[in-house]
Amino acid sequence: MTSIQFIQNQVNTTHKNIEATLKLLHEDCTIPFISRYRKDQTGNLDEVVIEQIAKFSKQYDEIVKRKDSVLKSIEEQGQLTAELKVKIENSFDLQEIEDLYLPYKKKKKTKADVARENGLEPLAKIIMAQNSDDVDFIASKYLNAKVLNEDDALQGARDIIAEWINENIYVRKTLRRLFHRKAVVETKVVKTKKDDEAAQKYVQYFEWAEPISKAPSHRLLAMLRAEAEGYVKLNVSIENDEAIEFIEGNTIKNNRETADQLRLAIKDGYKRLLEPAISNETLQEAKAKADAKAIDVFAGNLGQLLLAPPLGEKRILAIDPGYRSGCKIVCLDEKGDLLYNETIYPHQPQNETAMAMKKIKSMVNAYNIEAISIGNGTASRETEFFIKKIAFDKQVQVFIVSEAGASVYSASKIARDEFPNYDVTVRGSVSIGRRLSDPLAELVKIDAKSIGVGQYQHDVDQTKLKEELDTVVVRCVNSVGININTASKSLLSYVSGIGEKMAENIVAYRSEHGPFEDRKQLKKVPRLGDKAYQQAAAFIRIKEGKNPLDNSAVHPEAYPIVEKMAKDLGIKTAELIGKKEKISLIKPELYITSDIGILGVNDILKELEKPGLDPRKAAKVFEFDANVKTIKDLRSGMILPGIVNNITAFGCFVDVGIKESGLVHISQLKEGFVSDVNEVVKLHQHVQVKVVEVDEERKRIQLTMVF
Numbered sequence: 001m002t003s004i005q006f007i008q009n010q011v012n013t014t015h016k017n018i019e020a021t022l023k024l025l026h027e028d029c030t031i032p033f034i035s036r037y038r039k040d041q042t043g044n045l046d047e048v049v050i051e052q053i054a055k056f057s058k059q060y061d062e063i064v065k066r067k068d069s070v071l072k073s074i075e076e077q078g079q080l081t082a083e084l085k086v087k088i089e090n091s092f093d094l095q096e097i098e099d100l101y102l103p104y105k106k107k108k109k110t111k112a113d114v115a116r117e118n119g120l121e122p123l124a125k126i127i128m129a130q131n132s133d134d135v136d137f138i139a140s141k142y143l144n145a146k147v148l149n150e151d152d153a154l155q156g157a158r159d160i161i162a163e164w165i166n167e168n169i170y171v172r173k174t175l176r177r178l179f180h181r182k183a184v185v186e187t188k189v190v191k192t193k194k195d196d197e198a199a200q201k202y203v204q205y206f207e208w209a210e211p212i213s214k215a216p217s218h219r220l221l222a223m224l225r226a227e228a229e230g231y232v233k234l235n236v237s238i239e240n241d242e243a244i245e246f247i248e249g250n251t252i253k254n255n256r257e258t259a260d261q262l263r264l265a266i267k268d269g270y271k272r273l274l275e276p277a278i279s280n281e282t283l284q285e286a287k288a289k290a291d292a293k294a295i296d297v298f299a300g301n302l303g304q305l306l307l308a309p310p311l312g313e314k315r316i317l318a319i320d321p322g323y324r325s326g327c328k329i330v331c332l333d334e335k336g337d338l339l340y341n342e343t344i345y346p347h348q349p350q351n352e353t354a355m356a357m358k359k360i361k362s363m364v365n366a367y368n369i370e371a372i373s374i375g376n377g378t379a380s381r382e383t384e385f386f387i388k389k390i391a392f393d394k395q396v397q398v399f400i401v402s403e404a405g406a407s408v409y410s411a412s413k414i415a416r417d418e419f420p421n422y423d424v425t426v427r428g429s430v431s432i433g434r435r436l437s438d439p440l441a442e443l444v445k446i447d448a449k450s451i452g453v454g455q456y457q458h459d460v461d462q463t464k465l466k467e468e469l470d471t472v473v474v475r476c477v478n479s480v481g482i483n484i485n486t487a488s489k490s491l492l493s494y495v496s497g498i499g500e501k502m503a504e505n506i507v508a509y510r511s512e513h514g515p516f517e518d519r520k521q522l523k524k525v526p527r528l529g530d531k532a533y534q535q536a537a538a539f540i541r542i543k544e545g546k547n548p549l550d551n552s553a554v555h556p557e558a559y560p561i562v563e564k565m566a567k568d569l570g571i572k573t574a575e576l577i578g579k580k581e582k583i584s585l586i587k588p589e590l591y592i593t594s595d596i597g598i599l600g601v602n603d604i605l606k607e608l609e610k611p612g613l614d615p616r617k618a619a620k621v622f623e624f625d626a627n628v629k630t631i632k633d634l635r636s637g638m639i640l641p642g643i644v645n646n647i648t649a650f651g652c653f654v655d656v657g658i659k660e661s662g663l664v665h666i667s668q669l670k671e672g673f674v675s676d677v678n679e680v681v682k683l684h685q686h687v688q689v690k691v692v693e694v695d696e697e698r699k700r701i702q703l704t705m706v707f
Helices: 003-008 015-026 031-037 047-076 082-090 094-104 111-117 121-129 135-140 150-166 169-182 197-205 217-228 240-251 258-306 353-366 380-388 406-410 413-418 424-437 439-443 462-480 499-513 519-524 530-539 556-568 598-609
Strands: 184-189 207-211 232-237 316-320 327-332 338-344 371-375 397-401 639-648 651-655 662-665 686-695 700-704
Touching: 003 015, 003 047, 015 031, 015 047, 031 047, 031 462, 031 530, 047 082, 047 094, 082 094, 094 169, 111 121, 111 150, 121 135, 121 150, 121 258, 135 150, 150 169, 150 258, 169 240, 169 258, 184 197, 184 217, 197 207, 197 217, 217 232, 217 258, 232 258, 240 258, 258 439, 258 462, 258 639, 316 353, 316 424, 327 353, 327 424, 338 353, 338 424, 353 380, 371 380, 371 424, 380 397, 397 424, 406 413, 406 424, 413 424, 424 439, 439 462, 499 519, 519 530, 530 556, 556 598, 662 686
Parallel strands: 316 371, 371 397, 662 700
Antiparallel strands: 184 207, 184 232, 316 327, 327 338, 639 651, 639 686, 651 662, 686 700
């Protein structure tokens, strides 16, 4: 099977599209570049399909590599038959390949190995042949210095038979199917830990059992976490009798004396070898599926968060609220640069409210502040109420901003490099302000796992999580594009074709030579060659540069096409940009080239209509219910405005303006069945919710959107 055939079995597209995509990937083209600027070659495949092709191509290579390793190992042992070689070469199922390799795999000395060393394999073969009676008499022929009696001989023979049964591919495949259909995951509390305070969050799993095939992702991951923390014991099993009956039916041919020996060997082989192995496989497979679901939810949330509406280039006063330690204030200019910082103490215990109001009003006037960004942590609502009491001389918008991960950023090397002369509190406040201005540009500086828009992110496969989250960040950054003259090194590193080292070089060049005036200037950056330029150029923006097309998503390779369009209309290129009536006169088929087909030309025309348009919506002011300040203010039946601040597989969490977020279960999102939470709500969506139940002691709030 070729790699293209393998990929086509997994991805719903044509052989031609896969072949073209693989060619581009092998030429070191990035996925954002391929999906945007090579549509005519790939048949208009989007990023998701191209990502799948890349993933399955890598998977194919890994399978081929593993097969080569297995074949080499068996051949070195002198055990590789022509039949076995064909079976391994024709298989593209890793599990099947491992099953075929199992009898030849190097492992610790087993009971069967000892029995073979004691000369008992011929006896095992006689028993398996099932043609003999009087097994004691036959066994007596195999006594020696290490096998002292018939019982020892028969036990050794059974150890060998148990291993044969364990290595039987048909038996293993059938048992896997049985476990997939009927296995139950069961947890029991560790009695010595039952009364631990930390164990109470897992009380649901002190006595729990359900079919593993039906256990939702979040529940299985919760059980595994409870086990990892030592509060429960977890087991995956099926009815043993059914499994043993199947193996007996597949193994025992008659009722001779050998049948009793085979039954003993089967029972031992199942309990000692097969059940633990298949049980563990089943759990690991379920865990992998749970991981994939959790990662998918996390990635979806992250994408929504990164593409949250930006306020844009405004002068912002940002506040990291607090009580005793005060509220940390920073003033930022339109580019997000720090102008001023101070600490005020409007809340208890100092209660310097009047002085704090005076200082805030003075800063707003002195630095021409246009918006105020307040972190949503401790004392957030109190700070919001305090700010709204101030009589400003002009209209100033007030926003509540998620500060998840701000503390991680403030202690990071990136923050230290940006603000070496300021402490973590100032850096954290700057992050809160910049998140309002441009969430994408600021959040890429933070390890995605720390942003807090997922569940069990520390429990899932960390390599797969990082790969998926990095993919999401790359996708978001390149869908928006970046201003090369203001972008941080972190943001630049996610641009198609750039990477971390090249981003450093761009920032260094910018510092030394000043702002970039056109895209071609990129080629002067050390180590940025033609390939990197091809991949990156169209994803960067240069505002007010020499060429107006440099502030658009039109690729430099298409500039001659645009220039010809303008020339044919008798106008300059700049006069074509944004002029819908003139663009409508252009016939796309007249501008097809050997490199850019009709899909590419149509994209150019769309971009010319609205060059450099940010796909994100504008930020909107939101106000919580002024009467709700703590969980004690909530009552069943209250209808409140809220903001969706996390999405899970089982529902969404909504911020109603207090420390604790409330849960809207998936069944309470709307009337009727909901299969996917994202069908109904998005991260940061403004919603109306009704309070169903409040548990002050456990700090849990049940909400509904059905009323």
